[in-house]
Amino acid sequence: MSKRFLLFLCFTLSVTELNGAEEPGLSAFWHELRNHLLERGAVTADFRETRQHPIRQHPARLNGELRYDPTHGLSLAYKQGSSAIMVIDEVGLLRKTSHGPSRLQLPDDWERLHQVLLAAMRLDYATLEDSFLIVPEEEGPAWRLHLEPADGDKLGRILGVTLSGTQATVTTIILDMGPRRSIQIDLSNHRFVPTFPADILAQYFR
């Protein structure tokens, strides 16, 4: 247990090396899905986040507004606490509060998790296949993409990432980190725009 704690404190961020790889042999549906997602551009959606962990008696429930832009990354504006905005992009994790932006210090595997999440959001199969076994499921307009780590040690505590959706809309993101350890983000009320205006980018992204 303590060895895991030793990994806890980070002073600088690290970036996962996600090397490019060959496109995996997925059916045309998945490639079309990716293209559709790209075409739809940026999205704003309401989110409900459920965190489970043995230390919690009950799952923590948080909500707010999610913004995703294929170029600028993911932004989660929480309504709880200090109304923090968490920005996850290629550079790392940034927390924006009324006191200004600050880089968030998290353990290595969490940093990696964020990079995986970004790759999953843009359905970058080639990158994902480098670290995961991709298990696709489709049923009519609904789909589910489950990612199982190909090498357990390589991604630390991440045991799986699942993206679910309907047509070209992502509705659920689940991060599985073991027994009673998970984060589920449910999305609703999607609003698509080609790109975010500059003031939104400045407020909600890096």
Add this chain to the structure above:
Amino acid sequence: MIGTRGHFILLLLAFAAAIRLSSLDWSSFLQLDVSEHFISNRAASPTQLAISHLRDEQARYIFFRSPNNASVAEQLTRSPRITQASASVFDRERVSKTLYEHRFELFFPHWLEEHSEGSPSAEGLARSAVSELEAFLDSPQSLGFEDLLFADPLLLLPRFMDSLQSLPTMGLDVGWARIEDSPFHSSLAQQVVRDIESLLAHETSGTQWTGVVKFAEESSRVIRNEVGLLNTVSLLLLSLLAVLLLRSPLRVLHLLVPVVFSITLALASCSLIFDSVHILALILGSILAGVTIDFGIHLMLHCSGERKRVVMGALVLACVTSATGFAVLIFSSNPVIRQVGVLVSTGLVVALACALLYRPLVEHQGNLRFADKWDRSLFRIAPSRAWAVALVLISAATALVGVSWSDDVRILDIKHSQLKQESAQFTSGDSSPNVFILGGKELLALLAQLEASDKSSWTKQFTNERNANLTKEQQSVLDEFPKALRRELNNRGYKEALFSPFFADFEGYSKAIAEQGGMVLARAKLAELAKALDGPAGFLLGERGGIAWVGFFDSVAAEETGALALSVEPELRNGLEPVRRQLLEIGAILVTVMLSVVCILFRRRSWTSIAFSSMLGLLMAFSLVAWFGEVNVFHLTGLLLGLCLSLDYSIFYVICRDRGLPYPYSIRFSALTTLVAFSVLLFSSIEAVRSLGITVILSIVLTHLFLEWERNRHERGLA
């Protein structure tokens, strides 16, 4: 003339100087840090001592970023000149381990103090702790911390991590290495850069690196090239001029003998007096070429027949005046100015001695090409001196009123645009954060001092001198606290057993604090943390040789605590102010002494002529410089040099005039050679050198115009 014996003495001296110069370790003899001697080195207070140490350390670090930092770090450690290398700015594992293992000693007393307001009870503390834990778990920022909380339900580490948000981060994936010696004090810079480049050549492409050593190496290379180029171009131009106008290449070679001789002997003398010579003194010293060639010119063009004694006397007088002027600089408290004083005054005396002893200069007499045109008068009119004096005094007065001084040491520096761009890529988002250092004898005391400033700082969660020892009341509460916390956790529905890592560690801490006392414990653990903060991270918190320091980024806290900026920038901005004051004083003394000597040695009619042409030229040169820009110490140095040269020319002219000899056109030829030598300085990449060049050029040109004015008045019988 001493003849063969004289030549023998010259040869002997040249041989001794050559041996001395060849035996020098030039890498340590040349002082390449341009700010050295211009930045205050006084280190009276502990903060100044700490800053002095950290600045020295700062110069030794290099930073790199590569797709594979670990491999680069491993490669770098193969260089014997690199003592340490690491793949990341912090030794994360070591620091994390230290913080985690000693979290109670490092943070608990502050937590207890913060939660002990009023009359604290173990139950009250437990209730606060669990409430805060619950609130934290329900907040977005609990992400990623959950596993840790089994061992840290008091949130000691998350709270500390939160306070770290105030720290600017250097950027992603930055590794570092430390070089053994300071890059300024040896040829190390060049060797280290060569080593690193060769080691990194084996690495994958995309490896970037920066460090003071890279700047030092470039400065050294640029300055070395510049000194070489300026001297070569200067000598080539002078030679070309001499070949064109003196007709014979052999005469040119003879003229160069006093020049080479004076530079060699002046440098050798400097090496005997000073351990090292500042690069700037060397650059200024290189102007000797332009000054000393004059002696040979005067002798070669006029030293025959009835003029012989007059010319020699004038040369000795002029040289004594100039050398005295530069010798005054020896009394400066600034080593660089002292070095210039020794270098130039020795060079002038040696050049004169050489010119007088070296017979070919007298034996190869001859006229200049276009001799009939050289002594033509420039003006047809010669108004009263009063007009000139009034004009110059009004100009000087307006210039003095509006003068703007620039005391920035960076005018001595090379621009390094490319390197600065490369270096900027290592500070992501945070543009050169200003680090403040607070020094003292003990870390605990410094932390208390910082906490008292009540400003947000990354150190605010630490145990400090004030709260390290628990009060009796706190001690008794502490004994009851674990039980109370277990009860509270159970009451709120948490499985108390999950928190066993916390209770086990807390028990150990309680025993240790009872046996050793909080102060001793905290002191020991802070020392461990300081050791773990290896490399550049050590700037944040450290101890060495009885001096401790804490680094932070809050300028208000810095003002309140008396901390000083680690950056030398504020000192660089005004670093030359004391030198300027000193030069102004020296200048005033120099002018007074020189004019007094002239007054004593010459009749009234003569000294007014000398003072008129030399002083008005200098005042006008100063006015022009002040009108069109900021005046710096190198303009003032240029004026001092201009004063010496102007006096030389004026004295030479007046002595010839008073003896009834025709106008000595060697003055014009000398001025031309001096102008050529100084014009080369205008192409220097160092602002200071350019300032010197332009001032001397203006001084010489204007002195000649006033000299011409004087000559015209004399020829018209008006003087």
